Amino acid sequence: MTSDKIIRVSIWVYLGIFFAYLLGPLVIMSITAFNSPSFPRATPWECLTFEWFGALFQDERILNGIKNSILVGMGTVVLSVAMGLAGALMLTQIWPKLRATYYTIIIAPILIPGVVIGISTLVFWDRINRMLGLGADSFLSNGLFLTIIGQSTFIASYCMLVLVARLQRYDMALTEAALDLGATHAQAFRKVLMPFMMPAILSAAVLAFLASFENYNTTTFTFGEYPTLTIELAQKVRYGITPAISALAFMIVALTVFFALVNEANIKRKAMIADARKDATVGELAGKIEVPGLISRNPAAIALIVLLIGTVTVIGSAMTYSPDQCIANVQEQKRLETEKRIQELRDRRAKESAEKAAAEGAEGGATQTAPKPSNNSGFGGVFAPNTLQNEEDGAADEGVAGSSNNSGFGNVFDPNSIGNDSN
């Protein structure tokens, strides 16, 4: 092999590792959403099921969390984009010497830990609330209001960065031209600057919504009566986790892919329209331009259509498919296996006690259940697989619990941990 070849191969290997690192967890999580055990696990594969999606849509708290997250997200989008735009416009107007200082100040919230922002938002508005002599149920201490205000303090900075980048490419002469042609400042803003800024405003809005949706640090101090999805998820995890969460994650991944494809297809289409305009005659420009069909030469559009067809098929088959038989089979098999193990255990104990009796000076069977895998999770012992298991399983567990667990959630995702608990 030449060194050239080696380099090429190692690049592919590197890429493979890189993408596995990036996407692996998402893929595994998505698979667990369709596996039937009541703890999220990809292996062993038991039965294909859609019940976790059903469970998700019946979980009042998750649904409520999603609703609150969307409300907070929309509020944050409006507030952050407005503040970001104002900040960006200000930056272009301000006296050049002050610009660097102003920029630093306005970017600072991004650097401040979310926790600090959360606490300070709470403290600040609580003060204001008291100064105004309002009660604990006033608008100013409302969880939605506080969360939107709190998140916007730093999300507005993100928005501003996006908007400034676009604004820097804006030619101020365009506004002057509009004024010169009789427009008022408001008209020039609406008819010239805003259309130019629109793509950046949309980007900023999406960014703001996503940042708001995934926020936990700040929200955890401000949510009050309105827990968002992240808050609900974090709370849920304390009491154990089900594949319904995986189902939610899968849907979020699917939606992300969907919107990414829509965006991609749209960009491609715009480019094609621009191309078509270039070739169009004057007459065609005035009427309808011949644009190639939606999916021709547009891979993203094709992928989008495949995705849509796939979704419809899956939903359609989910309506009629029932994993009951499969699950029953698996359970029967498990039952047999467990029985077999219990039997083995009993035999061993019987043998041991016989030996013990024979050897005299016995220490009892307690040692058998003592060694357990350590748990380094931040949630203390809540997830320790042992706590959820009864004596008998604990013994059986020993045989399979050898695999190490490096998940951030401690052993929650260990396929072995709660698996046996389900029967």
Add this chain to the structure above:
Amino acid sequence: MSAGVGVDLENLWIRFGDFVAVRDANVHIKGGDFFSFLGPSGCGKTTILRAVSGFLEPSEGNVLIGGNNMKGIGPNKRPTALIFQNLALFPLMKVWENITFSMEIAGASAKERRKRADELLDMIALPGQGDKLPSELSGGQRQRVAIARALCAEPDVLLLDEPLSALDLKLRQHMRTELREIQKRVGITFIYITHDQGEALTMSDDIAVMRAGVIDQIADGKTIYNDPATAFAASFVGENNVFRGKVLEVKGDQALIRTNRSGDLLSRISTANQGTMKAGDEAMMFIRPEALSLAPTGTQGDHFVTAKVNHEEFEGNSFNIFMEGDGGKELKVAIPNHGQSFDDHSGQDMTLEYDVNNAVAVPAGELAAE
């Protein structure tokens, strides 16, 4: 033409902090005229235009349009339309929407706008191009769209800030004629800004020559070319040979000047300086390359110059001779080409002759940069 609306600048000062961009400008622009401000880049031309269009309040003095003082009136309320140096066409609007933006502001219907756009597109020789985007047009076409957009607002005064500077030479020359024609057709006042003397001379009724915030001379092109008021105007507009010296004697409208290196020469005093120029003044005498002709070598007199030839070149319509001149600047002579034979004189002394009426004397002053 007196139908149009005139513009007056009265004692106009514009300062940016301590920096004076325009110093005491007094200009009277007749209605319906094509008026140019001509000066090198950075001399304050754009600043004056912005004061007329209302984007800039003068520090002192007044701008009058049609006799009305424009103090405190914003750009959207003035009867002017500005064509920006970079055109500033709205990139997201189609050509017809660009052109009729002023009508949209006034609340006209799309149908009316479309109709007016088509008329204007015909006028600027771009029929049927209304549905294109500005980015889909060539430089010259964009230029014309910018003009149509300004004219659509039906201004009394059209202000143009170096509108041709982005075009290539051929298009620039074509657009000169076109602009002049459009101006005659619509009959409104054009105020045109340029650093290109060719543009100013070919298009304008009157020209104001500007230097570092100061207006040196206001006159028609012919006067500025033949009878400049200052050393700057003489050196900035067209090619000119300078002779520095001291006035020995003033006789009527002529001055005898003791030049630094060409002896005593006689010159006409420029009209603006007649009566003020007196013996003992530092002066500069200017003679155009085409006003010099060859004379028998060694001829003496007050309208003969002798100098050594540095080099020569053939330019098609003329033979150019470059001789040792004053202050490090070469003395250029252009001999019209009639098909005569022409010897190389490099390194030799030659004597030149000129008509005293074609030499012009002004007080010594700053020259235009090359």
